[in-house]
Amino acid sequence: MSADHSRDPCPVVILSDFGGAFAMGVIGGCVWHGIKGFRNSPMGERHLGAVSAIKARAPVVGGNFGVWGGLFSTFDCAVKAVRKREDPWNAIIAGLFTGGSLAIRGGWRHTRNSAIMCGCLLGVMEGVGLMFQRYAAWQAKPMAPPLPEPQQAQPLGA
Amino acid sequence: MSWLFGGSKKNDSNTSASAEHQQIVQDEGKAQHALGFDPSQVTNVSSIISTPGALDPSRLHPLAGLERGVEYLDLEEEQLSTMEGSRSLIPSRGWTDDLCYGTGAVYLLGLGLGGSYGFFEGLKNIPPNSPGKLQLNTVLNHITRRGPFIGNNAGVLTLTYNLINSSIDALRGKHDAANSVVAGALTGAIFKSSKGLKPMAYASGMVAAAAATWSGAKSFIL
Secondary structure (H helix, E strand, O other): OOOOOOOOOHHHHHHHHHHHHHHHHHHHHHHHHHHHHHHOOOOOOHHHHHHHHHHHHHHHHHHHHHHHHHHHHHHHHHHHHHHOOOOHHHHHHHHHHHHHHHOHHHOHHHHHHHHHHHHHHHHHHHHHHHHHHHHHHHHOOOOOOOOOOOOOOOOOOO | OHHHHOOOHHHHHOOHHHHHHHHHHHHHHHHHHHHOOOHHHOOOHHHHHHOOOOOOHHHHOHHHOHHHOOOOOOOHHHOOOOOEOOOOOOOOOOHHHHHHHHHHHHHHHHHHHHHHHHHHHHHHOOOOOOOHHHHHHHHHHHHHHHHHHHHHHHHHHHHHHHHHHHHHHHHHOEOOHHHHHHHHHHHHHHHOOOOOHHHHHHHHHHHHHHHHHHHHHHHHHO
16 A cells, blocks of 8 residues: 555644644534524524524534544554554544543543444444445456457468 | 867868777767766676776666656645745645644644633632542633633634635735735634624734734744
8 A cells, every 4th residue: 555645744734634624613513503503593583593503603513523633633643653554443543542532521431432432433434445445446457458359260371 | 169060170180090080089988978988898797787887877878867866756736836925834735735734723722822721710710628539620621611712713713814815815826915914804804793893893903913913923934
């Protein structure tokens, strides 16, 4: 597997992941809470309701996404630095740590369950990614060129 | 200028034999210059290998272009932004990099500043004679109340600022301090757009001033 050139090297990529996840959360939160606020407001105040819902909730969604993405990236880099290899287990271990550390104030059981949930989620994501990679490789597999048409046997002396 | 108009003037005075000899020497010199070794000296493979300069990579073949040293692959998506004045502290490949790095850095900064403010606030507000767990909880509650609040607001501001800034850059085809200030003013106005005209003007001025400070600091650092 070749190196992934679409991502930056490790220490600085944490900043980029924080920002990217935050931006994704804010924009997604705008859509989500805009629609929710619009639908949950009485007639005549629907636009106002949408705007106030966006103002109140979209930054929080962005913050949650950003903290999750940034923590995940931090743990991913840390796991890479410790294991000195890049494979799907990195993401799964980083997911375990992320889920655990985000739920650490809820007590030991909550931390454990959350870590396992997060690790499983990342495992599924990595598995699907691997499947797509395999499929793409299978689709783009090298093909043998078609054999040339066999020459018609000519009778001797013809 | 003999290389341009042909250096035959000197050869005219020589005898034909010496001219011929000179021609051969010149040819050998040319061949040595092109190949890196004298081909008349070569008899077998081992003598090629042992000839000094025969395997000099810069002379192996001109088409290989080996004399330029190791050349890394130039991937299309790895190209840095070529926009005028777009150079920043971190190399940027375009507006997505500016957006992600800018938002991430300011969000983390806000989170850290708000968190440390909340930390000291929590330390001041610890109830007297409370058990350790309650003390820890008080401090953590203050951190998680102040940190995300400031971080989220700073992050949203930077996100809007970067989106507007990149749009103006793309429209004008270059980046300079005026772009930053205008983008900051628009960002502040949008941020307080539901509070009326006066808060809008205040926020607009403040964010524009912050953007101008950042532009000045950037030009000072770079």
